[in-house]
Amino acid sequence: ITADTSKWPSTFSFGKVATEQQIDSVAIAILPNGTGLPPGLGTPKEGNVIYITKCASCHGANGKAAAGEKLPAPELASDSISKIKTIGNYWPYATTIFDYVRRAMPYNAPGSLTNNEVYSITAYLLSANNIIKPDMVINAHNLYKINMPARKLFIPDDRRGGPEVR
Amino acid sequence: ITADTSKWPSTFSFGKVATEQQIDSVAIAILPNGTGLPPGLGTPKEGNVIYITKCASCHGANGKAAAGEKLPAPELASDSISKIKTIGNYWPYATTIFDYVRRAMPYNAPGSLTNNEVYSITAYLLSANNIIKPDMVINAHNLYKINMPARKLFIPDDRRGGPEVR
Amino acid sequence: LQSSLTKWVQTAGAQTLIKNGDPTKITGAGPSTVGKRSLFEKPVRLTSDTSSRTPLQDLYGTITPSDLHYERHHAGVPVIDPDKYELLIHGMVGKPMVFKLSDLKRFPSVTRTCFLECSGNFRTSKETMTPQEICGLTSQSEWTGVMLSTLFREVGVEPKATWFLAEGSDAALLTRSIPVKKGWDDAMIVYAQNGEAIRPEQGYPARLLLPGWEGNTNVKWIRRVELSDQPFMTREETSKYTYPVKDKIRQFSFEMDARSIITYPAYPNQLERGWVEIRGIAWSGRGKIIKVEVSTDAGKSWNATNLQEPVLDKAHTYFRHLWQWRGDETEILSRAIDETNYIQPTLRQLIEARGISASGYHMNPITAWQIKRDGKVLFKPESFK
Amino acid sequence: LQSSLTKWVQTAGAQTLIKNGDPTKITGAGPSTVGKRSLFEKPVRLTSDTSSRTPLQDLYGTITPSDLHYERHHAGVPVIDPDKYELLIHGMVGKPMVFKLSDLKRFPSVTRTCFLECSGNFRTSKETMTPQEICGLTSQSEWTGVMLSTLFREVGVEPKATWFLAEGSDAALLTRSIPVKKGWDDAMIVYAQNGEAIRPEQGYPARLLLPGWEGNTNVKWIRRVELSDQPFMTREETSKYTYPVKDKIRQFSFEMDARSIITYPAYPNQLERGWVEIRGIAWSGRGKIIKVEVSTDAGKSWNATNLQEPVLDKAHTYFRHLWQWRGDETEILSRAIDETNYIQPTLRQLIEARGISASGYHMNPITAWQIKRDGKVLFKPESFK
């Protein structure tokens, strides 16, 4: 699967140079260092209101299933005894919450939230997982600095190839 | 695409030995030496009657298209000036007529003719192509002996492989 | 509550018809038991009463989707119940036998990819012809089945048997005589195509596969193999699938000689100036393709092309050649060269070799495409009578 | 009069529903624009809300029919108009560019066959599980498209770029971070599958193909590639597609380790005494399969099997082994060995290596089938928690 590119032209000139506007309209990804976070802000309290209206029907009242309840979507918050993987005990970067919710949630209306709504929901979920205080204001300058408990557990693939089962 | 059969058993014992009856019910092929021709007989005259009822609608009144007519099926008889390939100028073996008509014609009711009907139609088609006399009786003992004009033209593939275009 | 997600997903299913919505904002349809093509893709075979042609210009790579495999029937497509299906092998054998489909599947099996081509796969008339119209009676599949030699071994083919009859269970009871040698060599009884059961139009539940040999000999819906010491001289090997060569008629012309066709750019493509990857398929019934050459100057000079690996025996081989079109009028051509060093001929060479009464069988001439100054690509018809 | 034949043929078309007639006496249906499966064959994917599984036990050879390719979606299947489709490549590049589908198709193209497998492809619970239920989240296609390296060259990827983000245009806007090295190595943007346009469920009109890497990274419906000097830590590479290994969580576990499964005999087959060709598929995300071994005595001894040629890199490889079953109760197992000399492990070996909190991701244990005295074939479930 390697082509002999020695006779290729330096450019085929297919396609067009992307304009800044074209890029900005879709380049919504956020890096763990906060690059890409938009202006705006949010609080757990406002997030809670939005969460109840737009998220709770699938993810449970507080991001948790009541006893015996089977949710159609993953639980999002955990207490210390929970074995279920949630933001609190499994997510290594707070920026991922903002990025994911903005692109994919609510499941039935993805891309419908304003940046402020996403900041608020992110703040609410972090608070519900006891990671931030219930009155913290979240924005582009502090979200990426939040220390996530699971961060220290993550290691890049340590399989080494070859005969070893790992 | 060659298997190492050295470790194979002498027989896998899948399938069943075929009974004589099973074979006879389907083994209808006829060799050019007449092997396989069934008992029975036919004449061009009787064949003509059957032909008109069961064949002419597709193959034309006498196995030929009238001027300007486009038949839905091949012409079956030719005169000396015709360039169209028919039984008379292209078929190398008379046995093929019996074999083919019995298995495949009439197109809309294949396998519906009796052996005597097939003998008669074969006789008719040979006669319509001026290969036999209009009063000849055709049966298992003489069909394969009929000399077909095109026979001498046929040669087995004379391409020899390799670079030659042939 | 689980059902609320199911409901969202199902509601979303109805939205597949929304062609103009932003797909990133509409939950899509959920998984299905059997997939379908995109609403925007409608490749079709071109049908006649007795055949249909593969849309070569719409395809990429080497596999023909099974539902687009070319067809050539002599009495339509039979409906065969696989539980009632039987293959009889008899004649000059030690032990005549009947195999059910389930028996055939129990034998050691083999998978191979090869092309099929109708030996009548040749048309030339007007400039507005697509690869499908010119050359669409060839397709390629991955076939799985049992080697005919495995069955020959099981029934004990007698040494004096030199030919066998293959008979289909269609309404034509189509029959062909095949040299036993091919049976021992690489013939197969195949029951699977591109991973699944063979399709009805390709011989369900089982067909004869004779790699590299003219399509008609690959008897579909095969029900019977009769070993003999001579050919049966069936209608399909006398009246049909034979052709005048000078003052003789060539019979039992089995192998398909090497051939190729450029499928891009081709009619009805509209070429744009600049770099063009010329693409096409090449194949030979006599073995592997070792080289495909392309000319972009109407046959004056020829360039080697890249062959897509793996290059398989008797298989469509994808070729590609990078070319810079500067807007000049020209002709582009391809020619296949196989491992026997056969070079795909021009129509003139074929007529020279076979005489002017050459018929449409086993015609494998070089196909030329005309490139017009405005980028129109047109077939270059050549009179052949 | 031509139409009278057409009429016969069309009347015959209605007869396809006659299942019990003698097919040699009924003219069959004529050719069609698009073929259909036999009425007697109904292979189906097994669906859940978000996935569907390939019926491995119904298949032969190495190609998965496109409409039976496994699915795993995170927001369903989007409907994408190919004329509106665009791929943006930007970030750490010399020249950010937008390619329409027609642009992508103009670049030098490549065809390759490889498997895809969801890294969550592992189930074990009861004895009555088919290969499809245990292991149906893997399929294989022949893919055609442009090497990602060709596009990297075109946009001028900066040397400091070490990762790229791949983003789908489904309603999940699914994103994964991929090392740039894979992009230069064998990554592709593919637009064709098994000869035709890629199917909607596999990413129409174009997807990322990362041969050998976990299914989720092969981003479907790809709309954007952003070059960066670090991974983006998206939800799919943090919350999902990571797994506990002892006291750590393994992330960016891309390669699918070698695996195999016997697809015949398997549940629900009923075995008959005598010779049996054991058949199955083996694959590795790290290169070619060099050997598949089968045990017919519950793992005490192992036999080499025949591998169907051509054996391709990172591809489902069909294996076969002839075995005589005399009616004894036993277990049959297969294990794949790849060109890195990795030997497919047992579940116990995997748990030993990863600890008891091992999840279902990247689990590739040996699958065992129990053969009962009466010929019943049952899966052998193993508790793993």
Ligand code: HEC
């Ligand atoms: C209609 C159902 C539904 C609604 C409403 C919904 N979600 Fe979800 N959510 C899902 C499903 C289903 C998933 C799992 C998707 C997947 O795995 O690809 C999910 C996943 C998530 C995840 C990732 C969980 C994990 O463990 O990886 C987060 C975070 C999330 N949703 C947040 C939200 C927020 C915030 C809202 C409201 C603004 C919301 N969801 C509304 C169905 C819903």
Ligand code: HEC
């Ligand atoms: C409904 C139309 C129809 C009827 C009725 C019909 N035929 Fe045919 N016949 C065809 C067609 C169509 C073909 C060409 C089949 C093919 O090429 O596979 C054909 C081919 C033949 C051929 C071979 C011609 C050649 O050049 O190879 C013969 C001989 C023949 N028919 C004889 C008969 C006879 C005898 C009958 C009546 C008993 C008959 N046909 C009735 C449609 C018909």
Ligand SMILES: [Ca+2]
């Ligand atoms: Ca790795």
Ligand SMILES: [Ca+2]
């Ligand atoms: Ca020959």
Ligand SMILES: [Ca+2]
């Ligand atoms: Ca017609």
Ligand SMILES: [Ca+2]
């Ligand atoms: Ca049945």
Ligand SMILES: [Ca+2]
């Ligand atoms: Ca479900």
Ligand SMILES: [Ca+2]
């Ligand atoms: Ca369009």
Ligand SMILES: [Co+2]
């Ligand atoms: Co043909």
Ligand SMILES: [Co+2]
């Ligand atoms: Co997956």
